[in-house]
Amino acid sequence: MFNWLQGEQYLDTAPVGIFVTLLVVVFILVNISRAKKGSEGLFIRRISGLNAIDDAIGRATEMGRPVLMVPGIGALDAISVQAVNIFAQVTKSAAQFSTPVRLCCGNAAVYAFAQEVIRDVYSQQGMGDRFTPETVQYISEQQFAFAAGVSGIIHREKVAATFLLGAFYAESLIFAETSNAIGAIQVAGSTQVTQTPFFIAACDYVLIGDEFYAASAYLTREPVLVGSLVGQDWAKILVASTVLFGTIFQSVELTGMTTEHRAGNAMVSVAESSNGERTEERKKKTDTMTNRLFNPFIPEELTKIEREKKETAQAAEGEGE
Amino acid sequence: MDYDAIKITAGVIATIGLYSILYKENKFYRFFEHVFLGLAAGYTIVAQWKDTLYPQWWLKMFGQVADVDAATGAVTSPAVPGNWIYAAMLPIGLLAYLVFNRKHNWMSKIPIGVILGLWSGQQIQIWWNTWGPQIYSSMQPIIPTTFSTLSVPATVEVVNGQVMPIQDPVALANVQQQLANNLYLTQALTNFIFVLTFASAFSYFIFSFELKGKFLTGINKFGRWMLMIGFGAIFGSTVMARFALVIDRMSYIVNEWVQALTQR
Amino acid sequence: MNLMQYMLAQQAIEETFWRKAPGQGLILWVVIGLALGTGLCFLLSTVPTNLRKKVIFTFTFLAGLPYVLAFLWPRPISADFTNDIPRNKGEEIGFFINQAVEPVGTLTNILGGFLLGVGIFSLVRVHSIRIKRRQENWGYSLVLLASFAIMTVVGFWDWRLRAFVDQTGALNVRDNWQPVNYAQDLLFEGIYQQMDSAMFSMIAFFILSAAYRAFRIRSVEATVMMASALILMLNLMGALTYAWGEGINNLVVQTGNPFLMNFKLNVFADWLRSTMQIPAIRAIDFGVGLGALAMGLRLWLGLEKGGVTA
Numbered sequence: 033m034f035n036w037l038q039g040e041q042y043l044d045t046a047p048v049g050i051f052v053t054l055l056v057v058v059f060i061l062v063n064i065s066r067a068k069k070g071s072e073g074l075f076i077r078r079i080s081g082l083n084a085i086d087d088a089i090g091r092a093t094e095m096g097r098p099v100l101m102v103p104g105i106g107a108l109d110a111i112s113v114q115a116v117n118i119f120a121q122v123t124k125s126a127a128q129f130s131t132p133v134r135l136c137c138g139n140a141a142v143y144a145f146a147q148e149v150i151r152d153v154y155s156q157q158g159m160g161d162r163f164t165p166e167t168v169q170y171i172s173e174q175q176f177a178f179a180a181g182v183s184g185i186i187h188r189e190k191v192a193a194t195f196l197l198g199a200f201y202a203e204s205l206i207f208a209e210t211s212n213a214i215g216a217i218q219v220a221g222s223t224q225v226t227q228t229p230f231f232i233a234a235c236d237y238v239l240i241g242d243e244f245y246a247a248s249a250y251l252t253r254e255p256v257l258v259g260s261l262v263g264q265d266w267a268k269i270l271v272a273s274t275v276l277f278g279t280i281f282q283s284v285e286l287t288g289m290t291t292e293h294r295a296g297n298a299m300v301s302v303a304e305s306s307n308g309e310r311t312e313e314r315k316k317k318t319d320t321m322t323n324r325l326f327n328p329f330i331p332e333e334l335t336k337i338e339r340e341k342k343e344t345a346q347a348a349e350g351e352g353e
Numbered sequence: 354m355d356y357d358a359i360k361i362t363a364g365v366i367a368t369i370g371l372y373s374i375l376y377k378e379n380k381f382y383r384f385f386e387h388v389f390l391g392l393a394a395g396y397t398i399v400a401q402w403k404d405t406l407y408p409q410w411w412l413k414m415f416g417q418v419a420d421v422d423a424a425t426g427a428v429t430s431p432a433v434p435g436n437w438i439y440a441a442m443l444p445i446g447l448l449a450y451l452v453f454n455r456k457h458n459w460m461s462k463i464p465i466g467v468i469l470g471l472w473s474g475q476q477i478q479i480w481w482n483t484w485g486p487q488i489y490s491s492m493q494p495i496i497p498t499t500f501s502t503l504s505v506p507a508t509v510e511v512v513n514g515q516v517m518p519i520q521d522p523v524a525l526a527n528v529q530q531q532l533a534n535n536l537y538l539t540q541a542l543t544n545f546i547f548v549l550t551f552a553s554a555f556s557y558f559i560f561s562f563e564l565k566g567k568f569l570t571g572i573n574k575f576g577r578w579m580l581m582i583g584f585g586a587i588f589g590s591t592v593m594a595r596f597a598l599v600i601d602r603m604s605y606i607v608n609e610w611v612q613a614l615t616q617r
Numbered sequence: 618m619n620l621m622q623y624m625l626a627q628q629a630i631e632e633t634f635w636r637k638a639p640g641q642g643l644i645l646w647v648v649i650g651l652a653l654g655t656g657l658c659f660l661l662s663t664v665p666t667n668l669r670k671k672v673i674f675t676f677t678f679l680a681g682l683p684y685v686l687a688f689l690w691p692r693p694i695s696a697d698f699t700n701d702i703p704r705n706k707g708e709e710i711g712f713f714i715n716q717a718v719e720p721v722g723t724l725t726n727i728l729g730g731f732l733l734g735v736g737i738f739s740l741v742r743v744h745s746i747r748i749k750r751r752q753e754n755w756g757y758s759l760v761l762l763a764s765f766a767i768m769t770v771v772g773f774w775d776w777r778l779r780a781f782v783d784q785t786g787a788l789n790v791r792d793n794w795q796p797v798n799y800a801q802d803l804l805f806e807g808i809y810q811q812m813d814s815a816m817f818s819m820i821a822f823f824i825l826s827a828a829y830r831a832f833r834i835r836s837v838e839a840t841v842m843m844a845s846a847l848i849l850m851l852n853l854m855g856a857l858t859y860a861w862g863e864g865i866n867n868l869v870v871q872t873g874n875p876f877l878m879n880f881k882l883n884v885f886a887d888w889l890r891s892t893m894q895i896p897a898i899r900a901i902d903f904g905v906g907l908g909a910l911a912m913g914l915r916l917w918l919g920l921e922k923g924g925v926t927a
Contacts, residue, residue, distance in 0.1 A: 039691020
């Protein structure tokens with residue numbers, strides 16, 4: 033009946049992927065609506081890197097020097113948006129103490145976004161005149177030109193605190209060590225695990241992994257964000273328990289024997305032994321049910337469906353011959 | 354002085370200029386920093402046009418006239434029709450420039466919203482394809498299937514006081530067969546550590562439940578240590594690669610420059 | 618190429634409402650497209666304040682929709698989306714979605730390309746103000762603007778020569794270069810690329826100072842991290858790994874126990890990576906992936922406070 037609805041992702045166990053994705057989506061949306069009804073009871077554990085924000089701004093205020101913020105060199109995506117959201121909070125605190133901020137962008141789209149957000153923060157605080165062209169700056173799209181430019185700003189403006197949050201690559205250490213050299217407090221966090229160790233080595237406070245994403249929920253306690261964070265936690269527990277259960281289940285499966293092995297999308301019988309008896313072999317990893325759940329089995333006949341070709345395509349083929 | 358010598362000398366001076374910040378910020382560095390930023394901006398504009406906008410927008414919009422070989426009259430590349438609606442993207446993209454306009458700045462959020470919408474849609478589409486295989490590969494078997502030996506059988510032997518791979522091909526094939534078919538206790542233990550590391554590191558990123566009790570806090574702490582081992586491993590593997598870069602620069606200054614200056 | 622051949626070459630094009638053969642007719646259509654886009658923008662500028670968020674949300678939502686649909690709607694099995702004819706209604710929709718995803722994907726690049734100018738404008742504005750007001754370091758701003766202008770002109774000129782004027786690829790040989798090609802080579806290969814490498818290599822010095830400080834921190838965690846870093850670093854020093862391995866070999870010969878082979882530096886480092894680094898990093902990446910998915914969902918559905926729609 034639903035033959036016409038047959039599609040690649042609905043063969044064998046492949047809907048598992050869609051099912052899990054939708055489940056995670058539901059987790060997030062349900063918790064957002066739960067939190068909207070009342071988020072007082074929802075708990076978020078302490079994230080030490082974020083408690084340092086006020087200290088850092090306080091220090092900058094005492095010294096009368098600016099606060100530098102860098103949202104990484106990534107394109108405009110969730111990471112950059114999240115970084116700018118955190119920076120909006122930082123700017124809000126800084127504006128209250130009239131401490132100047134410098135937000136240096138390495139991507140024009142991120143710059144346009146940050147410009148809009150930070151200007152809003154200033155005008156909401158009634159300090160629209162303090163927002164200058166230098167508050168949010170575009171430096172360069174090129175990784176190391178950006179690094180050179182930001183290093184120059186760190187040195188010349190003698191910033192008191194640096195916030196390095198976003199997608200960083202090799203240039204992370206240049207910023208971290210340069211700020212350290214002039215004695216600035218550094219709060220850093222990158223979703224790029226390859227850069228986190230350098231931040232840990234060089235910076236005062238570091239957000240590890242998705243502490244970065246949790247940051248805005250932690251700082252604002254906005255119901256939508258807190259709810260989403262709870263939903264993400266549910267999804268994490270789902271993933272972790274899947275891994276633990278799958279580990280045990282697959283381990284037990286692997287102790288069993290089988291008469292045929294899976295080879296791609298086909299089953300191949302175990303070679304018969306010399307005396308003609310049917311033989312059994314130990315199951316391989318590809319023979320388990322757990323494996324099949326994650327690597328769907330698409331029957332051979334379905335991988336080759338013949339369709340009519342369009343006229344133009346036929347003509348093109350004809351020419352080729 | 355010929356062109357090559359000028360080119361390499363300019364490069365060396367620029368390199369030294371940037372390096373000078375390691376000592377302290379100075380006028381020499383400032384000069385080259387600004388040259389660098391200027392060149393990078395110019396380069397970005399040209400590259401953005403010729404690598405992205407020209408092929409992905411301009412040519413899509415205006416199509417391409419067929420290329421015909423003048424001598425034979427054969428079509429070498431067929432004509433491509435132009436999709437005129439691509440032209441409508443220009444005004445929409447230009448809306449972003451209204452970010453500087455006080456009255457209409459809200460409209461700059463339209464192209465930004467489109468970019469973010471595209472990104473978001475992709476996330477939902479690719480999430481499982483990215484992480485599904487990783488969930489599976491984290492399920493490492495932890496029950497040994499044999500206890501014939503506790504550790505993995507060796508593929509080496511001692512011959513004349515030296516460690517060599519097993520010499521007899523039949524014996525070697527036999528050992529390899531055993532390795533492929535069995536899971537030994539030490540392997541199972543290693544896999545157990547793998548799963549434990551994964552689970553404990555994962556528990557560190559649970560934000561909304563308070564982890565209470567000795568067991569859970571212990572797991573959490575263990576997870577943090579495992580994270581640190583992982584970070585350390587990344588740190589250690591990267592250091593050497595970075596030193597290779599410095600050595601390359603030194604060679605550029607010392608070898609290539611001196612050669613370029615002295616050879617002619 | 619004579620007219621006859623030209624006509625023949627054009628004939629292969631199957632014109633539709635959206636796709637026209639190159640030529641004067643197409644230019645007219647492009648102008649219509651421009652006018653439509655501009656008209657839409659003017660229409661949008663009249664949207665009352667309370668509907669603005671909805672307008673932005675609509676754009677955001679529509680942009681993300683094709684991907685979500687492509688994920689959910691049954692993807693036709695083993696189909697060639699450009700040349701095949703769908704077999705039934707369900708496949709027709711599947712074909713349509715999958716054909717739509719490709720041009721939608723290039724939108725990010727195209728819009729990103731247009732947006733670059735916003736950044737460049739900011740750069741030029743900051744430095745022009747500095748020059749105009751004779752602020753501190755204004756001379757350097759002049760340097761920046763000058764090198765920007767020169768690089769842009771030279772870059773486009775060089776590209777024009779290579780892509781359109783030079784049909785035979787003669788410019789790939791340096792003997793045929795014109796002054797502008799030399800200028801481009803000097804600025805890009807000679808100076809820009811070298812500065813790029815210089816900045817990149819500088820990280821090595823910073824890594825040393827960072828490592829020195831990290832080794833001095835007396836916390837358990839920092840010690841654990843630097844210990845594992847040390848093992849990996851030592852492992853990458855060929856001579857040391859070799860000497861250590863020979864020592865282990867001797868031990869194996871003396872004791873006759875091949876299990877000791879596991880304590881070779883490279884074997885141990887590999888074990889450390891595959892047993893501890895990979896799962897720990899994977900745990901982080903999972904969280905980050907979920908964070909991105911949740912953020913994507915919030916942005917797409919207009920729930921994110923700091924996003925563009927709320």
